[in-house]
Amino acid sequence: MRGLMGRTAICILIILFAATAVAAAQTGDDAVTEGNITEIYSTIDTCDITLTSSSTIEDLVIDVQLVHEDRIIDRETLNVDRINANSRTIKVIRWNVKTSEDGAYKVLVQLLNNEEEIASKEYGFVHGRQVIPEVVIEGTIANSEGVTAVIRPVKATLVDIDYMLVDGTDVIYLAKDEKISIHTTPLTVHKRWNTLLLNNREYTGLVKVRPSDEVNAIVVTDSFSSMDDAKITDVYKDEIGASATIEGGSQVPFDGYVRFTVYDHDGENVVESVIMRSPILLTGDDETVEAIWENRLREGKYRLVIEIIGNDGDVLDIQETMIDVEKSVTISNDITEVVEENNSSPSFLITQAVLVLAAVGFVLRRRNIR
Known part of the structure; x- marks a missing residue:
């Protein structure tokens, strides 16, 4: 019986030791995968650091040092509010180096949580080496x-x-x-x-x-x-109203207005003025904004100014054009009287009918063109 109890106790101790070892190994893996510095890239001007984590962690601090010939020549401390699980966070810093000597440099990065280091990494680069690069960036x-x-x-x-x-x-x-x-x-x-x-x-x-x-x-x-941006790509106008097609050109949402102003031929007196709210536009979006004049424009020539008013009240784009309103052609009952007076002449009737149809066709065609 005592031998059996002894063997049982030994088995229990072995199981406990194994469980402890497994737990310790899992804890060590978590420590490695939670809060990693996966990539560092640096020049003498900037440095970008990529962080990842297998679980969501918060309230982190990155301590970054730029070292040259065993001297710390610049140091930055960045707060990281949160790294979401299975995602990456990239931080960019700009070195404040007054003089940049040629030679080897090191970047030392520590990731801290509650002032305790959970990850660290080192990156080295050479500045000023006399090697012809394969490509050159001419400008950006x-x-x-x-x-x-x-x-x-x-x-x-x-x-x-x-x-x-x-x-x-x-x-x-x-x-x-x-x-x-x-x-x-x-x-x-x-x-x-x-x-x-x-x-x-x-x-x-x-x-x-x-x-x-x-x-x-x-x-x-x-x-x-950053600022909102939009431009006018197309315009339609006549004696009844006008429209403008607006295209967005910024990732700042454009939430402004389009102002239509009609002046007389000399451009001195305002004949009509309409302000319309534009739909919200981003880069590549386009919408047509329409305005109707309060009074139909009479015969004559007018100057039309269309302005895009941005989020801050500034004019983003402007386009000027002309509206040419021609005299309307009306067909009265006099034609019927002329026809009745000339019933005796069939050829005259045919001639008059052709002229009337031509006049109507001309008016309709001009209206369609406008």
């Missing part, structure tokens, strides 16, 4: 619609291109083009921001070009102040 322009860059090849190669929209230190939009072929002529690339922007906010467009057989990439940035 970012605005509220998207970002455009011109890439000039030094030799034929394949490149991967990242497009980032940065709000402060947060990358709020990321797109990629992979294995883009560049031969002997410059390549212009463009990417639209497929996310909504706030009006009058400072953003930065970032383009990163990485040749397929090089470790280092070329990074350029361009900052801009």
